Amino acid sequence: MPTAIIADDEDLQRHDLKRILQIVWPELRILAECEDGGDALDAIVKLQPDIAFLDIRMPEINGLDVARASDGKCRVVFTTAYDNHAIEAFKLGAIDYLLKPITEERLQQTITRIQQQLEAGALPQNLMQVMAALDQQLRAPQEAERIRWISASSGNTIKLFPIEEVLFFESDLRYTRVVSANDEGHIRTSIKDLQKGLAPEQFWQIHRSIMVNPHAIARARRDEMGNIFVELKNHKEQLKVSQTYAWRFKSM
Structure with missing residues (x-):
């Protein structure tokens, strides 16, 4: 049946x-x-x-x-x-x-x-x-609709991040972190809404709460439990890849 x-x-x-x-x-x-x-x-x-x-x-x-x-x-x-x-x-x-x-x-x-x-x-x-x-x-958004800059808050300061300098976005229930090599800020836009303004493949979703700039990836590695982690070129944080998005690193 x-x-x-x-x-x-x-x-x-x-x-x-x-x-x-x-x-x-x-x-x-x-x-x-x-x-x-x-x-x-x-x-x-x-x-x-x-x-x-x-x-x-x-x-x-x-x-x-x-x-x-x-x-x-x-x-x-x-x-x-x-x-x-x-x-x-x-x-x-x-x-x-x-x-x-x-x-x-x-x-x-x-x-x-x-x-x-x-x-x-x-x-x-x-x-x-x-x-x-x-x-x-x-x-794919139309060219005119694509995000060029991110205005993110850090305390009482508003910072501008050129989209090509953003290493990754990481969301929680309230905010999304905007992280570059030397700075970071927070926005209220969700990962889902950010995707609407980004060109295809400009950022890879690797977790339901994380998108990473593929040009910022130095390597991906598996730990002894089989979990995949992304290491970045210009940042010390390592980002965990959920099983849903492990297909991006299938050759490992």
Whole structure:
């Protein structure tokens, strides 16, 4: 019996997809319904479903990063409300997407394709290429909208950081640290909101609360427990990489 998980932060969308799946593929067993990317990744690792239906836009860990971190453990079908040029990225690899609102007819096409893959025992190809293309399209701000400077507070002082001099951003519940080689400050902007104003690959997210400038990375190392830490060229702090973003250092 084929198995699946559904991940979407909107209850109505999640329940509606499950309802239609029960109509077009009654043999499919839904193992879990997840409200965010973290739960989806845990479910993939623990339950090992054949298919993961992942909403692209989810809080903290989005569907793209869940797909990367799952590392080919299951087939992925993305769900998205964005009918724009980003969809062209799906043509680069053997992966499917469902445009919201999901219709029974469109879902049936996806199910037929998945069933053929399951019968052939074939896994989707070029997943990382698709992820990179989607990142470019979905996350790229227009040139005029990109962040050039960061105004950050330090005590009673406001400091200006050119974006290219920032080594990393680190968030907690209230503030985000802005750290350069010789200085730091704090802003109230979250990691998620910062990403909207940064060019693709300008900063790498390595933890749900950390983004690092890849040009500032000196090396990455594993400790005896298998945890990955990033060492910086011009700063003594070492940054821990969460398992979700370990794919960036997969060759280690």
